[in-house]
Amino acid sequence: MIQxxxxxxxxxxxxxxxxxxLTFDVRPGMVTALLGAEEAGKTTALRLMLELERGQGVTxxxxxxxxxxxxxxxxxxxxxxxxxxxxVAVAGHPxxxxxxxxxxxxxxxxxxxxxxxxxxxxxxxxxxxGQRLRTFSPGMxxxxxxxxxxxxxxxxxxxxxxxxxxxPRNVEWFHSFLRSFAVAGGTxxxxxxxxxxxxxLADRVITLDRGRLVADQPVTEFRRTRLSPEVAVRGPQMxxxxxxxxxxGAEVRRDGSVGLAVAGLDRTEIGELAYxxxxxxxxxxxxxxxxxxxxxxxxxxxxxxxxxxxxxxxPSKEQSGEQPEEQPGQPSEEPRREPGRPSxxxxxxxxxxxxxxxxxxxxxxxxxxxxAAPAVGVERLFRDGPGERPHPVRSGxxxxxxxxxxxxxxxxxxxxxxxxxxxPTTPDDHRSE
Amino acid sequence: MRVLAYELRRxxxxxxxxxxxxxxxxxxxxxxxxxxxxxxxxxxxAPAGVRLLTAAVPLIPLPFAALGTGVLGALSYGHEVxxxxxxxxxxxxxxxxxxxxxKLLVVGPVAALLALATLLLDTVAVHLAxxxxxxVAARAExxxxxxxxxxxxxxxxxxxxxxxxxxxxxxxxxxGHGVPAALLAxxxxxxxxxxxxxxxxxxxxxxxxxxxxxxxxxxxLESGVALLLRRxxxxxxxxxxxxxxxxxxxxxxxxxxxxxxxxAAAGGAALTDPALLAAVAAPAALLLLAALLxxxxxxxx
Numbered sequence: 001m002i003q004x005x006x007x008x009x010x011x012x013x014x015x016x017x018x019x020x021x022l023t024f025d026v027r028p029g030m031v032t033a034l035l036g037a038e039e040a041g042k043t044t045a046l047r048l049m050l051e052l053e054r055g056q057g058v059t060x061x062x063x064x065x066x067x068x069x070x071x072x073x074x075x076x077x078x079x080x081x082x083x084x085x086x087x088v089a090v091a092g093h094p095x096x097x098x099x100x101x102x103x104x105x106x107x108x109x110x111x112x113x114x115x116x117x118x119x120x121x122x123x124x125x126x127x128x129x130g131q132r133l134r135t136f137s138p139g140m141x142x143x144x145x146x147x148x149x150x151x152x153x154x155x156x157x158x159x160x161x162x163x164x165x166x167x168p169r170n171v172e173w174f175h176s177f178l179r180s181f182a183v184a185g186g187t188x189x190x191x192x193x194x195x196x197x198x199x200x201l202a203d204r205v206i207t208l209d210r211g212r213l214v215a216d217q218p219v220t221e222f223r224r225t226r227l228s229p230e231v232a233v234r235g236p237q238m239x240x241x242x243x244x245x246x247x248x249g250a251e252v253r254r255d256g257s258v259g260l261a262v263a264g265l266d267r268t269e270i271g272e273l274a275y276x277x278x279x280x281x282x283x284x285x286x287x288x289x290x291x292x293x294x295x296x297x298x299x300x301x302x303x304x305x306x307x308x309x310x311x312x313x314x315p316s317k318e319q320s321g322e323q324p325e326e327q328p329g330q331p332s333e334e335p336r337r338e339p340g341r342p343s344x345x346x347x348x349x350x351x352x353x354x355x356x357x358x359x360x361x362x363x364x365x366x367x368x369x370x371x372a373a374p375a376v377g378v379e380r381l382f383r384d385g386p387g388e389r390p391h392p393v394r395s396g397x398x399x400x401x402x403x404x405x406x407x408x409x410x411x412x413x414x415x416x417x418x419x420x421x422x423x424p425t426t427p428d429d430h431r432s433e
Numbered sequence: 434m435r436v437l438a439y440e441l442r443r444x445x446x447x448x449x450x451x452x453x454x455x456x457x458x459x460x461x462x463x464x465x466x467x468x469x470x471x472x473x474x475x476x477x478x479a480p481a482g483v484r485l486l487t488a489a490v491p492l493i494p495l496p497f498a499a500l501g502t503g504v505l506g507a508l509s510y511g512h513e514v515x516x517x518x519x520x521x522x523x524x525x526x527x528x529x530x531x532x533x534x535x536k537l538l539v540v541g542p543v544a545a546l547l548a549l550a551t552l553l554l555d556t557v558a559v560h561l562a563x564x565x566x567x568x569v570a571a572r573a574e575x576x577x578x579x580x581x582x583x584x585x586x587x588x589x590x591x592x593x594x595x596x597x598x599x600x601x602x603x604x605x606x607x608x609g610h611g612v613p614a615a616l617l618a619x620x621x622x623x624x625x626x627x628x629x630x631x632x633x634x635x636x637x638x639x640x641x642x643x644x645x646x647x648x649x650x651x652x653x654l655e656s657g658v659a660l661l662l663r664r665x666x667x668x669x670x671x672x673x674x675x676x677x678x679x680x681x682x683x684x685x686x687x688x689x690x691x692x693x694x695x696x697a698a699a700g701g702a703a704l705t706d707p708a709l710l711a712a713v714a715a716p717a718a719l720l721l722l723a724a725l726l727x728x729x730x731x732x733x734x
């Protein structure tokens with residue numbers, strides 16, 4: 001259990017605070033994600049929690065500050081990016097072997113060298129344990145840093161951008177590891193930049209914006225409010241299809257000259273509808289639309305309650321930018337927005353194939369599926385499956401609309417059907433990465 | 434205890450440590466051999482012998498071995514800054530102090546061992562490289578032997594080093610009058626240089642800056658003390674001049690050990706002189722104090 005109260009950091013006098021009055025709890029048995037754009041204050045918050053930075057606020061790890069912990073490595077494992085930015089961050093001195101590095105730290109922590117070898121096995125580095133760190137890839141460095149954090153067998157993990165700049169496979173490994181760590185009763189706090197990753201990894205998402213806490217919500221609520229699924233449809237007869245879709249209760253907007261973005265209907269349903277009406281389709285793909293970050297508003301209430309009043313950005317800005325594109329000559333294609341229904345903001349669209357996290361989250365259409373696409377651990381998919389079935393739909397008019405969570409379950413299970421041993425827990429070597 | 438184990442593993446696991454030690458040993462022996470081969474023929478006095486054994490080159494401010502251990506010390510701290518193993522666990526002040534002391538404790542004996550190893554290697558190298566015309570005074574005449582050595586020899590029933598078998602010939606180089614004390618002082622100087630390296634790197638948080646500061650320290654100290662004495666209008670006190678003859682950096686390093694009349698004065702008795710020990714240890718002690726004070730203001734090493 002981590003309790004942070006009032007974390008505040010001002011770097012220069014007069015400058016806007018990097019972190020302002022951040023108050024939150026991290027509970028055991030779940031993964032908590034600290035989500036925010038770059039410069040949102042995630043790393044500063046983490047360093048403030050550990051008192052690596054001078055600032056205000058108190059963080060208690062089971063009732064004590066980090067400084068007062070008797071054996072900090074045995075209680076809190078910390079993974080901070082090493083020297084070097086992002087992907088080039090190194091875990092240790094480049095001239096040292098992985099085994100030597102870990103045994104050295106084991107001596108500092110006070111655990112036998114055997115524990116270091118165990119962790120090398122656990123992080124799939126045993127085969128390269130004798131190699132010098134300068135030959136290691138970013139993913140291997142990050143896994144070695146994780147092994148170092150785990151040396152004292154801590155019950156709490158604090159990770160700063162653990163998957164930043166890693167290959168999808170390593171990201172997948174990290175996610176499954178952190179999930180299983182939390183399932184075993186551990187407390188995990190990880191920072192991330194992408195909402196997709198936060199949705200995939202965490203049970204609870206704390207959103208930061210310019211150093212202020214703007215939302216502290218369970219992941220189901222986070223998915224509902226911040227991520228919405230969409231289907232991209234392309235073809236020559238989009239006007240007719242749009243009419244049909246709207247009559248089915250879907251939410252339709254133009255997407256380029258010959259495309260539609262459909263929300264509220266499943267991909268299969270759209271395909272069926274098109275087939276029955278003899279409409280030719282060129283493309284039918286899922287994707288995730290990220291809702292704009294709620295902007296921080298001052299003063300911010302305490303996050304201790306877990307629910308915060310969030311001021312949503314007015315969607316009118318995005319909408320007004322989109323309206324002029326719609327040509328008045330084709331009125332049938334104009335999406336008919338029912339009054340009182342929230343229209344999906346158009347920005348920013350994350351193409352499925354472009355983002356690894358989104359790919360794993362949603363799954364692409366079969367023809368986009370590359371052999372190297374990361375498969376998703378099944379235990380992750382079923383973890384919250386039953387709980388999310390009675391998912392609150394966004395609009396009462398759209399009864400059949402599926403949530404992002406349902407899409408996730410549906411598609412990723414289909415994705416991981418190939419016989420490829422895709423679970424990260426299976427012995428596969430990461431040496432090539 | 435844990436920090437000591439950590440520091441030992443850290444030092445052992447780096448290739449640069451072994452390369453540095455090997456480079457010091459080889460370089461020292463090579464310089465000693467070259468110097469020895471250029472010795473003019475005739476009897477070799479004890480101060481000249483010490484100069485050969487410690488491979489003293491007037492170009493660098495510290496002897497080779499002292500410079501090497503200083504670099505070792507600076508690197509041991511610099512690595513900690515550049516590649517902190519578990520940075521978060523160094524937040525608490527006592528832990529940082531403990532790590533700093535562990536570094537000093539580990540690097541000190543390493544420096545002493547390195548100094549002894551260089552002396553051993555240099556003795557052999559000098560013995561082999563000395564031209565045929567040079568005779569070592571201590572071997573030729575028992576009167577030039579250091580008092581303790583001749584005592585030990587007398588106890589063993591020998592009159593001089595000449596009675597020993599030929600394999601012990603290099604021993605004559607280290608048995609001259611005042612030479613054992615001078616060599617002990619050399620070992621002490623090497624250890625102090627290693628500690629100074631750690632502490633200067635700790636103050637500057639950089640190995641390179643630490644080494645530069647270490648090199649600059651002898652001339653700085655020398656001119657600083659000279660300036661202070663001139664300001665106060667007092668001449669060099671005889672004792673201080675004898676102990677710390679700040680004529681140049683090289684002489685600060687080991688000028689009092691040999692050379693001229695001072696060589697004799699600094700033998701035996703002077704080494705146990707508390708004033709001398711204090712003078713050698715003062716820079717390191719002051720640096721340690723400064724480092725501990727600076728650590729209190731920091732969050733990381």
